[in-house]
Amino acid sequence: MSTQVPKQKEAESPAEEESAPSVGKQRRDQAKAERRTAAEKQKEAAEKAKEAEDTYHIKVFRYDPEVEGKQEPRFDEFHVPFTKGMTVLDALMYARDHYDPSLTFRHSCRQAICGSDAFFVNGSQKLGCKTQLSELSEPVRIEPLPHQDVVKDLVVDMDHFYEQMHAIEPYFDPDELPDGELEEQRQTRENREKVKMSTRCIWCGACMSSCNIAAGDNQYLGPAAINKAYRFAMDEREGEARKQERLKIIEQEHGVWRCQTQFSCTEVCPKDIPLTEHIQELKREAVKSNLKFW
Amino acid sequence: MSQSYNRGLIEDFGRWREFSAGMWAWIFHKFTGWVLVGYLFTHIAVLSTALAGDAAYTNTIQTLESLLLVRILEVGLLAVAVFHILNGMRLLMVDLGIGLEAQDKSFYASLILTGAITVASVPTFIAGAF
Ligand code: SF4
Ligand code: FES
Numbered sequence: 001m002s003t004q005v006p007k008q009k010e011a012e013s014p015a016e017e018e019s020a021p022s023v024g025k026q027r028r029d030q031a032k033a034e035r036r037t038a039a040e041k042q043k044e045a046a047e048k049a050k051e052a053e054d055t056y057h058i059k060v061f062r063y064d065p066e067v068e069g070k071q072e073p074r075f076d077e078f079h080v081p082f083t084k085g086m087t088v089l090d091a092l093m094y095a096r097d098h099y100d101p102s103l104t105f106r107h108s109c110r111q112a113i114c115g116s117d118a119f120f121v122n123g124s125q126k127l128g129c130k131t132q133l134s135e136l137s138e139p140v141r142i143e144p145l146p147h148q149d150v151v152k153d154l155v156v157d158m159d160h161f162y163e164q165m166h167a168i169e170p171y172f173d174p175d176e177l178p179d180g181e182l183e184e185q186r187q188t189r190e191n192r193e194k195v196k197m198s199t200r201c202i203w204c205g206a207c208m209s210s211c212n213i214a215a216g217d218n219q220y221l222g223p224a225a226i227n228k229a230y231r232f233a234m235d236e237r238e239g240e241a242r243k244q245e246r247l248k249i250i251e252q253e254h255g256v257w258r259c260q261t262q263f264s265c266t267e268v269c270p271k272d273i274p275l276t277e278h279i280q281e282l283k284r285e286a287v288k289s290n291l292k293f294w
Numbered sequence: 295m296s297q298s299y300n301r302g303l304i305e306d307f308g309r310w311r312e313f314s315a316g317m318w319a320w321i322f323h324k325f326t327g328w329v330l331v332g333y334l335f336t337h338i339a340v341l342s343t344a345l346a347g348d349a350a351y352t353n354t355i356q357t358l359e360s361l362l363l364v365r366i367l368e369v370g371l372l373a374v375a376v377f378h379i380l381n382g383m384r385l386l387m388v389d390l391g392i393g394l395e396a397q398d399k400s401f402y403a404s405l406i407l408t409g410a411i412t413v414a415s416v417p418t419f420i421a422g423a424f
Contacts, residue, residue, distance in 0.1 A: 122312070123309045123311065123312030124312050212317075212320075260320060261316065261320070261385065261388050261389075261397075262316045262317050262319075262320045263314065263315070263316030263317070263397060263398075264314065264316060264317055266316075267314045267316065274394065274395075276316075276388075276394060276397075277391065277394045280388065280389060280391050280394070281391060283389070284389075284390075284391065
């Protein structure tokens with residue numbers, strides 16, 4: 001974003017043409033004319049879409065700290081022609097491709113696997129590519145995830161979330177390795193079933209964003225990280241010593257005990273992970289390993 | 295990425311319409327908890343008038359009970375206490391890991407029970423106040 005040359009930026013933002021530095025009258029006039037026709041075309045398309053029966057009205061949060069005049073957050077409205085099976089992500093992509101190329105959001109797989117497109121849709125955290133437009137009431141309000149800093153439009157800063165995820169050492173690390181180099185480390189079926197749901201996390205950050213406690217306490221590990229810890233702490237192949245180390249991490253001051261069972265995270269998780277249940281189970285594990293009456 | 299825009303925490307209550315059952319339970323539990331803490335102080339204040347003798351205590355209680363406002367507040371107190379107890383039991387179950395998938399239903403059940411008990415208590419509390 002910061003590597004953009006000024007000219008490109010100018011072309012991207014018709015509103016700023018007056019304040020942009022002059023490059024040469026002729027070129028500017030030409031560019032202006034081009035822009036005008038483009039703008040007219042866009043407007044026409046938008047109007048046509050609005051008239052047509054099957055359109056969806058979406059309101060998208062816009063903010064760009066690098067362009068003067070866009071630093072004040074606002075909502076842009078788009079009318080997107082509806083096709084059956086259209087998701088929130090499809091609508092955003094349509095708006096970007098047909099109306100405003102500067103509309104910025106993350107996405108990649110479009111099949112709820114990469115975890116890059118969690119947005120705040122009509123007041124709750126949802127995965128753009130997994131949310132059908134037809135399930136939402138109009139106008140569909142699309143905002144960046146709450147409680148995270150907005151970088152541009154729908155893009156939020158995920159650094160803090162990733163830091164918390166790394167804090168619990170999210171990798172398989174058994175006490176003992178098998179003797180043979182190529183020997184497999186088998187897991188029992190029951191144990192696999194136990195951790196199954198917790199392995200499904202796609203690091204989308206929806207849960208963390210929905211959690212009031214995480215919002216108020218920046219050091220709180222958050223549901224996703226604790227769920228990751230659960231995935232390894234409950235894995236019997238790792239061994240008792242490692243499990244105790246893992247419990248140490250999650251029972252710190254800003255670990256599991258911060259959870260006040262609001263169930264917000266469980267409610268929004270696009271992979272249906274029973275987050276609260278896992279956090280509660282780790283709480284019980286932590287108590288069990290600390291309370292010894294015998 | 296020189297700057298980023300922080301929307302702060304204000305939006306949280308702005309979106310109360312979208313709150314889910316668990317969130318409401320959390321808010322109500324906090325609220326009723328604080329009300330009960332506040333009540334504890336007035337409760338001790340009233341009881342401690344007994345230090346000045348039997349008559350003083352009887353007098354205080356009688357004056358308080360003759361006020362309609364106090365009668366209404368008592369109904370409110372009962373509602374707050376009942377909800378806090380019922381939701382407390384719900385949270386106990388949650389802590390024990392029992393029936394987590396039914397946590398929203400148990401919240402609604404606490405609400406309905408609280409309502410029923412409160413309504414049933416009104417005749418007792420208001421009797422003789424008018
Ligand atoms: S636990 Fe669910 S909501 Fe949280 S990051 Fe993982 S997939 Fe997303
Ligand atoms: S685009 Fe990959 S999860 Fe939605």
